[in-house]
Amino acid sequence: MILIILLLGLGVGVLVGLLGIGGGVALVPAMVYLLHMDQHMAQGTSLFILLPPIGLGALREYWKQGQVDWHAGIMCAIGMLVGAYGGSLVALPMNSQNLKGLFGSFLMVAALLLWRKSRLEGNARAKEQETARG
Amino acid sequence: MVEGIGRAGGILAVATVCGVASGMFGIGGGVLLVPLLGLLFAFSQHRAQGTSLIALIPPTGILALLVYAKEGFVSWKTGLLLIPGVFLGGILGGMLAERIKPRAMREVFAGILFALGAWQAFSAWWH
Numbered sequence: 001m002i003l004i005i006l007l008l009g010l011g012v013g014v015l016v017g018l019l020g021i022g023g024g025v026a027l028v029p030a031m032v033y034l035l036h037m038d039q040h041m042a043q044g045t046s047l048f049i050l051l052p053p054i055g056l057g058a059l060r061e062y063w064k065q066g067q068v069d070w071h072a073g074i075m076c077a078i079g080m081l082v083g084a085y086g087g088s089l090v091a092l093p094m095n096s097q098n099l100k101g102l103f104g105s106f107l108m109v110a111a112l113l114l115w116r117k118s119r120l121e122g123n124a125r126a127k128e129q130e131t132a133r134g
Numbered sequence: 135m136v137e138g139i140g141r142a143g144g145i146l147a148v149a150t151v152c153g154v155a156s157g158m159f160g161i162g163g164g165v166l167l168v169p170l171l172g173l174l175f176a177f178s179q180h181r182a183q184g185t186s187l188i189a190l191i192p193p194t195g196i197l198a199l200l201v202y203a204k205e206g207f208v209s210w211k212t213g214l215l216l217i218p219g220v221f222l223g224g225i226l227g228g229m230l231a232e233r234i235k236p237r238a239m240r241e242v243f244a245g246i247l248f249a250l251g252a253w254q255a256f257s258a259w260w261h
Contacts (some may be wrong), residue, residue: 023162043160044202059147062184083153101258104190107251
């Protein structure tokens with residue numbers, strides 16, 4: 001069991017470094033299905049794992065390339081601190097079944113947003129290359 | 135694009151929405167923040183990811199964690215066992231990212247995420 005948990009962490013970590021996203025979004029369903037945790041328990045545990053700055057190593061790479069917007073980052077941190085508190089107050093009184101369904105719906109919306117962003121980025125790059133070629 | 139205070143206020147509002155999702159679903163929020171920074175504020179993918187990472191350095195989920203912990207919904211032991219793996223895996227993933235086309239990876243990831251979400255919603259509501 002302990003080995004499974006250690007390997008699960010490693011797998012999720014690869015995803016995090018690869019995409020700059022992931023973490024909880026992959027951890028929560030993994031803990032529900034592989035470790036048979038209740039939805040609330042998986043979410044609480046995920047929040048605990050995300051507490052230390054696990055993205056610090058990755059951030060350094062982005063920082064070197066000047067790909068960090070400080071001001072926007074601080075704004076985001078403040079908004080998320082307050083928002084997360086509000087969100088947890090909404091989630092706890094819900095029953096586990098509904099919360100699980102809602103989490104699934106959220107994953108679908110996030111997937112669509114990611115896919116759309118990826119497409120737009122690709123189109124912009126293709127256009128740039130066309131203009132460069134003349 | 136709105137400049138100055140308007141833009142900062144907009145980002146703050148969007149981040150608060152991401153935070154609500156973070157507290158409700160026990161996630162970091164980056165998965166929502168990265169595409170929204172790009173779609174609404176014209177951040178490039180790299181800049182959106184870098185900015186999301188810096189926003190996640192302070193423990194933004196701490197208030198939410200305390201609420202979950204008070205209700206006994208935290209498995210501390212499992213969490214402690216997962217942290218080293220996630221950290222080491224992150225370094226591994228960062229090295230892999232240099233060899234693989236990130237855009238294709240993102241689309242594959244979005245596909246997996248969608249399937250996972252559909253499965254969870256289905257198993258919760260129509261079983």
